[in-house]
Amino acid sequence: xYLVEQxxxxxxxxxxxxxxDHRFRExxxxxxxxxxxxxTPDFKDLPISQDGKIVxxxxxxxxxxxxxxxxxxxxxxxxxxxxxxxxxxxxxxxxDPPDGPLAWLTLQLSPQVPSGxxxxxxxxxxxxxxxxxxxxxxxxxDEEKSTSLDRWVGTWENIDANTRGMTRVKIIKTANQKxxxxxxxxxxxxxxDWGVTSTTxxxxxxxxxxxxxxxxxxxxxxxxxxxxIADVHSDYSEQDGRKDRRSRYMLRxxxxxxxxxxxxxxxxxxxxxxxxxxxxxxxxxxSKAEFDRIYQxxxxxxxxxxLEIQCLSMVGxxxxxxxxxxRARLRNKTKALRENQVLFTDTADxxxxxxxxxxxxxxxxxxxxxxxxxxxIRHLQQNKSSxxxxxxxxxxxxxxxxxxxAKVKDLYRVDGLIKxxxxxxxxxxxxxxxxxxxxxxxxxxxxxxxxNAAVNVLGKPALLRVPTETKQVxxxxxxxxxxxxxxxxxxxxxxxxxxVLVKQSVIGREGGIIGTVWQDLGxxxxxxxxxxxxxxxRRSQSTDEGPYQPDLVIALYEAVLRTGNESSANISYRAxxxxxAQPYINPKVLEQARAQLAKPGTQPKFTxxxxxxxxxxxxxxxxxxxxxxxxxxxxxVDVSFDQGITDEVPLSSIQLExxxxxxxxxxxxxxxxxxxxxxxxxxxxxxxxxxxLLETASPLFDSTFHGPVVGERxxxxxxxxxRIESPVYIDGIDAIALSDQATAYPQTPPGIQVKPGEVIxxxxxxxxxxxxxxxxxxxxxxxxxxxxxxxxxWRHFMVNEGYTDETFEVTVSVxxxxxxxxxxxxxxxxxxxxxFDSGAEIILTPEALSQQVELRMPxxxxxxxxxxxxxxxxxxxxxxxxxxxxxxxxxxxDQGELPLAIEPAQ
Numbered sequence: 001x002y003l004v005e006q007x008x009x010x011x012x013x014x015x016x017x018x019x020x021d022h023r024f025r026e027x028x029x030x031x032x033x034x035x036x037x038x039x040t041p042d043f044k045d046l047p048i049s050q051d052g053k054i055v056x057x058x059x060x061x062x063x064x065x066x067x068x069x070x071x072x073x074x075x076x077x078x079x080x081x082x083x084x085x086x087x088x089x090x091x092x093x094x095x096d097p098p099d100g101p102l103a104w105l106t107l108q109l110s111p112q113v114p115s116g117x118x119x120x121x122x123x124x125x126x127x128x129x130x131x132x133x134x135x136x137x138x139x140x141x142d143e144e145k146s147t148s149l150d151r152w153v154g155t156w157e158n159i160d161a162n163t164r165g166m167t168r169v170k171i172i173k174t175a176n177q178k179x180x181x182x183x184x185x186x187x188x189x190x191x192x193d194w195g196v197t198s199t200t201x202x203x204x205x206x207x208x209x210x211x212x213x214x215x216x217x218x219x220x221x222x223x224x225x226x227x228x229i230a231d232v233h234s235d236y237s238e239q240d241g242r243k244d245r246r247s248r249y250m251l252r253x254x255x256x257x258x259x260x261x262x263x264x265x266x267x268x269x270x271x272x273x274x275x276x277x278x279x280x281x282x283x284x285x286x287s288k289a290e291f292d293r294i295y296q297x298x299x300x301x302x303x304x305x306x307l308e309i310q311c312l313s314m315v316g317x318x319x320x321x322x323x324x325x326x327r328a329r330l331r332n333k334t335k336a337l338r339e340n341q342v343l344f345t346d347t348a349d350x351x352x353x354x355x356x357x358x359x360x361x362x363x364x365x366x367x368x369x370x371x372x373x374x375x376x377i378r379h380l381q382q383n384k385s386s387x388x389x390x391x392x393x394x395x396x397x398x399x400x401x402x403x404x405x406a407k408v409k410d411l412y413r414v415d416g417l418i419k420x421x422x423x424x425x426x427x428x429x430x431x432x433x434x435x436x437x438x439x440x441x442x443x444x445x446x447x448x449x450x451x452n453a454a455v456n457v458l459g460k461p462a463l464l465r466v467p468t469e470t471k472q473v474x475x476x477x478x479x480x481x482x483x484x485x486x487x488x489x490x491x492x493x494x495x496x497x498x499x500v501l502v503k504q505s506v507i508g509r510e511g512g513i514i515g516t517v518w519q520d521l522g523x524x525x526x527x528x529x530x531x532x533x534x535x536x537x538r539r540s541q542s543t544d545e546g547p548y549q550p551d552l553v554i555a556l557y558e559a560v561l562r563t564g565n566e567s568s569a570n571i572s573y574r575a576x577x578x579x580x581a582q583p584y585i586n587p588k589v590l591e592q593a594r595a596q597l598a599k600p601g602t603q604p605k606f607t608x609x610x611x612x613x614x615x616x617x618x619x620x621x622x623x624x625x626x627x628x629x630x631x632x633x634x635x636x637v638d639v640s641f642d643q644g645i646t647d648e649v650p651l652s653s654i655q656l657e658x659x660x661x662x663x664x665x666x667x668x669x670x671x672x673x674x675x676x677x678x679x680x681x682x683x684x685x686x687x688x689x690x691x692x693l694l695e696t697a698s699p700l701f702d703s704t705f706h707g708p709v710v711g712e713r714x715x716x717x718x719x720x721x722x723r724i725e726s727p728v729y730i731d732g733i734d735a736i737a738l739s740d741q742a743t744a745y746p747q748t749p750p751g752i753q754v755k756p757g758e759v760i761x762x763x764x765x766x767x768x769x770x771x772x773x774x775x776x777x778x779x780x781x782x783x784x785x786x787x788x789x790x791x792x793x794w795r796h797f798m799v800n801e802g803y804t805d806e807t808f809e810v811t812v813s814v815x816x817x818x819x820x821x822x823x824x825x826x827x828x829x830x831x832x833x834x835x836f837d838s839g840a841e842i843i844l845t846p847e848a849l850s851q852q853v854e855l856r857m858p859x860x861x862x863x864x865x866x867x868x869x870x871x872x873x874x875x876x877x878x879x880x881x882x883x884x885x886x887x888x889x890x891x892x893x894d895q896g897e898l899p900l901a902i903e904p905a906q
């Protein structure tokens with residue numbers, strides 16, 4: 001589903017998890033804010049996509065000039081100048097600041113223009129592109145610790161099928177416990193046979209030499225992570241005259257399965273456009289270990305290095321998958337219609353379906369395109385029952401001629417100051433047949449349309465501005481023999497540190513194994529862990545935007561669904577829940593790993609390690625009558641152990657109500673499930689997914705280390721600030737192991753309640769007292785106490801308002817004095833337009849100073865068992881003849897059925 005704003009910009013619910021400002025909370029929290037999103041965008045230069053996605057290298061028409069212009073997203077390739085790649089890995093130059101980065105990785109790419117497009121003017125789609133370097137890091141195996149001759153025996157094949165050098169070697173153990181080597185090289189039509197030669201074996205290498213007189217070929221094999229590195233030196237005689245040549249190949253034992261490895265990433269940054277059109281990004285490198293790692297990735301095929309280029313662009317897309325974030329302002333409706341021929345309307349004419357309104361239907365004037373503005377205004381003023389959204393009903397006749405989409409009466413009643421072409425009549429049945437909105441009903445897919453939508457003058461979905469992400473992948477291997485100009489040699493000439501993950505056990509205070517981490521031998525301070533479970537994350541934002549809220553958003557909408565036969569339909573309220581779950585491991589495991597495994601003087605980094613394979617399953621009520629939650633597989637959801645799980649779940653009304661109730665239960669687990677994962681060591685694991693407001697994978701406190709307490713030897717102090725929206729109880733404060741010989745013992749007793757935004761102080765006594773302490777990271781046992789029964793608490797997660805089928809009536813009136821006098825310099829007030837958040841709209845005039853309006857009760861109070869259900873918001877817009885006047889913000893009323901006295905907007 002797309003969440004549609006008044007600007008006709010649309011987002012998915014998971015997009016909301018990435019956007020950290022007020023734009024989706026304005027209706028509830030900040031009604032006074034006028035955001036830039038209310039401005040109608042320019043649709044003139046927008047590429048049109050049929051599915052809301054963009055494929056690089058494909059041509060797309062434009063909404064402005066579809067006959068002559070085509071848009072494209074370029075395919076990126078490595079930039080070449082003078083026959084050489086311009087990407088480089090270099091140490092800093094003498095011109096660079098001496099205290100700056102040690103080296104730079106400079107990446108340059110060329111955007112490719114599609115071919116075969118002579119009939120069009122081509123334009124590149126505006127986009128932002130970010131690049132990261134992905135690679136596979138192998139796991140150290142027990143096999144490599146063996147020194148037996150058997151480890152060498154077998155047929156080893158070059159992993160590069162297109163090599164022009166060594167293709168394979170056969171290593172055979174003879175009867176006298178010696179090894180021979182039989183080599184083969186690339187020839188046509190079959191490989192050249194180099195013959196059999198003797199070998200010399202050490203604990204780490206196997207060496208062999210072929211001597212053919214005019215050339216000696218020296219071969220050295222070195223095992224590395226289930227592979228053999230073959231260094232081949234061709235030593236030509238002086239009589240031959242050719243220059244000696246060195247080559248390196250990677251060999252894999254024939255029939256050997258691919259070893260376990262983990263995919264990791266290095267963020268490189270955003271691409272910038274150079275004056276030449278080439279795109280470039282530069283990654284600063286601050287250590288030799290980092291330089292060596294990137295050098296290995298670029299020059300060693302076994303790491304499978306690749307560039308992942310993520311492109312973010314805006315496209316035009318027409319879809320019935322619309323959820324209105326809030327009711328459009330009258331002024332915005334008018335602007336959208338004038339500038340983009342778009343109407344914000346109800347897709348179903350509920351008023352025309354009520355038997356009680358039969359007389360009103362018969363009395364409606366027939367409007368056509370010849371009706372001028374003055375006639376429209378008089379019609380609005382004379383129609384005392386001008387309520388567009390009078391009532392919701394459950395049963396609609398799909399083929400009824402009275403059921404229209406975006407009927408012209410809706411346009412003139414709501415935006416009566418506009419003259420427009422009449423919209424064509426379509427039935428609900430026709431719209432359902434052509435809709436791309438599909439919902440699950442009783443286990444089956446059913447087509448639907450939303451009850452509120454933005455449509456064009458043809459009654460079809462309006463053109464929405466939809467952000468789309470596209471990923472391109474480029475191989476990132478460059479042979480150092482052929483492309484040595486791209487690299488600087490390593491500073492000391494020594495080989496890089498082994499790039500491999502090693503499994504390490506973490507020992508608890510009582511002596512048993514309490515966890516496992518993987519250490520990256522290339523970086524002494526980098527550790528990876530496999531999470532114990534996934535918990536609800538919390539959104540990061542600046543402190544002036546309020547507390548860190550759980551990463552949970554819920555969008556509500558109603559849809560018209562076809563029922564069992566072709567001639568009827570019903571209305572069902574639905575929801576879409578988006579969440580982000582983060583990997584979690586007990587902090588005590590990480591604290592022990594830090595003390596036992598980290599190199600002294602380093603600040604270790606712990607990152608969740610991705611598994612070999614993974615699959616997500618959630619527990620949901622699958623139908624309306626289901627009493628129990630049942631497993632539902634989510635095959636399209638990406639599960640990342642380092643980035644977490646980002647998912648959007650479509651829910652029926654029953655499913656949403658049960659999830660909200662579960663969040664409010666004592667356990668607090670609103671949505672649960674598990675991830676089935678194959679781990680690096682080959683084990684299968686079922687990792688729980690528990691989305692709860694009582695627990696989180698994110699830090700609850702901002703910690704500030706204040707250093708030693710003056711006059712108290714060995715006593716240190718730090719402060720904690722509760723950065724979330726709920727009180728936090730600290731039930732336990734653990735000692736901190738600073739090293740094998742030093743420990744920080746807490747002096748502050750547990751049992752502390754910390755209110756939102758409150759700051760508390762913790763003290764630790766370090767033994768031995770003369771230990772140098774630069775930082776303290778507290779390990780706490782905590783519990784959150786969310787106000788889950790408070791409707792205001794849930795407003796942080798509801799991005800729009802939902803409504804029940806229960807209604808109540810309110811008498812709305814205005815004093816005649818407002819129409820009797822006109823302030824100097826202003827036009828006479830001829831009417832007051834009043835819009836309500838549940839969809840009802842009326843116009844008060846001198847002839848109709850009072851009207852009854854029927855309002856629907858909001859859904860959130862019912863979900864949270866709040867007795868204050870008869871509440872609403874409304875907005876007032878002044879009418880001055882043919883012009884719109886001042887308008888108010890959305891105003892709140894909790895007076896229920898009491899009369900509502902309206903004053904003109906100031």
